[in-house]
Amino acid sequence: MTKPMTAGLAGAVLLALAVPVQAQQGMTPPRPLPDKSAGPSAKMPANVPDFTGSVGILIFVGKDGSVKACAITKSSGNKQIDTFACEGVRNARFEPARDASGKAIDSGYATDVDLNIRN
Numbered sequence: 009m010t011k012p013m014t015a016g017l018a019g020a021v022l023l024a025l026a027v028p029v030q031a032q033q034g035m036t037p038p039r040p041l042p043d044k045s046a047g048p049s050a051k052m053p054a055n056v057p058d059f060t061g062s063v064g065i066l067i068f069v070g071k072d073g074s075v076k077a078c079a080i081t082k083s084s085g086n087k088q089i090d091t092f093a094c095e096g097v098r099n100a101r102f103e104p105a106r107d108a109s110g111k112a113i114d115s116g117y118a119t120d121v122d123l124n125i126r127n
Contacts, residue, residue: 034108038069038117041101054127056088062120063093071112073102081118093121 064082067075078094105115 035113035115036106038073038105038115039103040117041073041103052092052125052127053088056086056092056125056127058127059084059086059089059123059125062122063090064118064120065093065097067097067100067102067117067119069102069104069115069117071104071114073104073112075100075102076114082120084123089123089125092125093123096121 061084062082063080063084066079066081068077068079070076075097078097080090080094083090084093102117104112107113
């Protein structure tokens with residue numbers, strides 16, 4: 009179940025509806041470690057309108073399990089809200105994807121992040 013991420017509220021970022029990107033035969037997909045995740049590192053600016061909905065993101069996970077980059081796959085329609093959604097996963101940690109031989113590899117992880125922003 010996806011948990012809403014609220015502006016200014018630190019806490020675990022739970023990812024749901026996640027799909028490993030380009031899963032290949034024999035590959036073990038990346039897996040989020042919710043207890044190692046952190047909430048948004050910045051507060052939403054006050055001039056952003058209230059928003060309830062989801063933002064689709066693609067997280068690029070390094071072979072060390074850290075988030076290397078984040079891209080928007082389904083926009084909220086507001087650039088600041090989209091940026092906030094990616095900020096929310098900046099400090100997340102993953103069990104990295106592994107190839108068929110068990111070696112950690114770079115990979116992608118797609119998910120929707122539910123947001124409930126009230127300013």
